[in-house]
Amino acid sequence: DQQVKQNSPSLSVQEGRISILNCDYTNSMFDYFLWYKKYPAEGPTFLISISSIKDKNEDGRFTVFLNKSAKHLSLHIVPSQPGDSAVYFCAASPNTNAGKSTFGDGTTLTVKP
Amino acid sequence: NAGVMQNPRHLVRRRGQEARLRCSPMKGHSHVYWYRQLPEEGLKFMVYLQKENIIDESGMPKERFSAEFPKEGPSILRIQQVVRGDSAAYFCASSAGTGGGYTFGSGTRLTVV
Numbered sequence: 015d016q017q018v019k020q021n022s023p024s025l026s027v028q029e030g031r032i033s034i035l036n037c038d039y040t041n042s043m044f045d046y047f048l049w050y051k052k053y054p055a056e057g058p059t060f061l062i063s064i065s066s067i068k069d070k071n072e073d074g075r076f077t078v079f080l081n082k083s084a085k086h087l088s089l090h091i092v093p094s095q096p097g098d099s100a101v102y103f104c105a106a107s108p109n110t111n112a113g114k115s116t117f118g119d120g121t122t123l124t125v126k127p
Numbered sequence: 128n129a130g131v132m133q134n135p136r137h138l139v140r141r142r143g144q145e146a147r148l149r150c151s152p153m154k155g156h157s158h159v160y161w162y163r164q165l166p167e168e169g170l171k172f173m174v175y176l177q178k179e180n181i182i183d184e185s186g187m188p189k190e191r192f193s194a195e196f197p198k199e200g201p202s203i204l205r206i207q208q209v210v211r212g213d214s215a216a217y218f219c220a221s222s223a224g225t226g227g228g229y230t231f232g233s234g235t236r237l238t239v240v
Contacts, residue, residue: 018169050231057131057218057231058170103169113160113222113229114183117169 017041018106020118027125033091035121037104040085044106048115049078049089052101061102062089063112094125131156131221131232132201139238146206146213148235152221159202160229161194164216176202209239 019038027033035049045066050058064071064078064087071078077090091098101122105115132151140146152159157178162170175183176196187194191209196202206213216236222229 020169055233057133057220057233059231060229105170113158113220114172114175116172117162119167119169 018116018118020121022121024122027094029127030093033094035089035102037087039106043108046107048105050103096125096127099125131230133232133235137236140209148204149201150219151201156221156223158222160220161204162218211239214239
């Protein structure tokens with residue numbers, strides 16, 4: 015039973031446009047959500063997080079939206095840049111100890127120049 | 128200390144041998160987390176340690192796997208009698224506490240031949 019799902023294995027976007035990466039979860043106990051970016055042969059890098067008491071969190075070009083009733087979150091990147099090309103992981107934890115998170119399988123984003 | 132240091136970066140072991148993976152957390156970080164990533168999958172939590180204590184090992188296989196984080200020195204993930212299914216990327220992350228962000232190392236890629 016996969017508790018965090020990223021249903022799109024890949025996404026291709028033109029430079030300057032918006033990238034929208036989606037994530038669904040099934041465990042109602044999750045209340046802290048994170049997005050990570052990962053380049054090949056490197057560890058994941060934390061991008062942005064959101065607590066369940068919020069429905070939106072913004073940091074520069076990155077915005078995460080949380081819809082608790084739908085158990086769905088999304089990451090918006092605007093404008094997309096070629097350097098954003100990477101694998102993006104959604105992760106969730108039942109508390110703010112995000113060290114013990116459940117990860118999705120990732121979405122590979124390709125931003126074309 | 129620029130970040131979380133993992134070594135070796137690549138490790139090849141024959142079936143039945145032992146694998147030792149090391150993780151030195153960021154300076155000032157006393158919480159260490161180990162994750163495993165199988166090909167085409169997300170990261171799976173294995174174990175959470177603080178200095179000299181295993182806090183949560185709910186993600187560790189019951190046999191052949193062990194972890195420690197001694198008072199002095201790096202955290203060690205030990206896999207005895209490795210099998211081909213142990214081939215994966217093993218990531219370590221560290222944090223100063225249980226809230227907020229934590230930092231991943233670049234991982235150790237274990238190949239069992």
